[in-house]
Amino acid sequence: DTEVTQTPKHLVMGMTNKKSLKCEQHMGHRAMYWYKQKAKKPPELMFVYSYEKLSINESVPSRFSPECPNSSLLNLHLHALQPEDSALYLCASSQGRTGYQETQYFGPGTRLLVL
Amino acid sequence: ILNVEQSPQSLHVQEGDSTNFTCSFPSSNFYALHWYRWETAKSPEALFVMTLNGDEKKKGRISATLNTKEGYSYLYIKGSQPEDSATYLCAFSGSARQLTFGSGTQLTVLP
Numbered sequence: 001d002t003e004v005t006q007t008p009k010h011l012v013m014g015m016t017n018k019k020s021l022k023c024e025q026h027m028g029h030r031a032m033y034w035y036k037q038k039a040k041k042p043p044e045l046m047f048v049y050s051y052e053k054l055s056i057n058e059s060v061p062s063r064f065s066p067e068c069p070n071s072s073l074l075n076l077h078l079h080a081l082q083p084e085d086s087a088l089y090l091c092a093s094s095q096g097r098t099g100y101q102e103t104q105y106f107g108p109g110t111r112l113l114v115l
Numbered sequence: 116i117l118n119v120e121q122s123p124q125s126l127h128v129q130e131g132d133s134t135n136f137t138c139s140f141p142s143s144n145f146y147a148l149h150w151y152r153w154e155t156a157k158s159p160e161a162l163f164v165m166t167l168n169g170d171e172k173k174k175g176r177i178s179a180t181l182n183t184k185e186g187y188s189y190l191y192i193k194g195s196q197p198e199d200s201a202t203y204l205c206a207f208s209g210s211a212r213q214l215t216f217g218s219g220t221q222l223t224v225l226p
Contacts, residue, residue: 042216056213100146100208101166106159
């Protein structure tokens with residue numbers, strides 16, 4: 001099973017709402033990632049978790065709060081977002097052992113619209 | 116800021132044509148170059164991970180080459196089929212686990 005699942009597929013939220021994005025994998029991977037993709041731009045790395053610990057935070061605003069409750073799950077908690085945060089949010093996972101050579105397996109993404 | 120560029124931005128070819136596109140990346144601090152295929156409304160699918168200068172990889176009708184000294188990689192598709200229509204992304208890895216993506220080449224194969 002090489003599947004990474006993400007829920008929900010679509011999300012519309014107001015600027016005062018609190019919502020969460022969820023990502024799950026059952027491949028035994030120990031590295032998980034959040035990327036953000038704006039229209040017609042490449043995916044940009046937001047966060048990396050390695051063995052359930054946050055290892056990279058690419059200067060992401062605090063209104064995005066990641067959480068890795070166990071090795072299979074990755075959440076992204078959203079609070080007080082701005083309309084410019086509307087984007088496709090992609091989750092990925094990799095083995096977590098060989099670093100730069102590792103293939104990252106991606107989910108289909110959550111399309112977020114902030115009104 | 117790392118600069119990873121892909122060309123062309125988009126490409127239309129006829130079924131049966133062979134095609135290729137380019138990924139340019141920094142030639143210093145190179146660790147790996149990844150190619151992904153991304154169909155609309157689906158997950159990006161890993162095609163190749165390339166690490167050594169002169170690497171050539173092949174998967175069916177798709178192949179890729181790597182030149183780390185001059186900082187480029189080519190992706191080739193032989194005998195394009197409509198199901199090859201997708202965006203092809205390359206991603207440069209200059210440090211453990213961090214990928215910097217190009218903007219992609221959008222390929223449309225016309226029947």
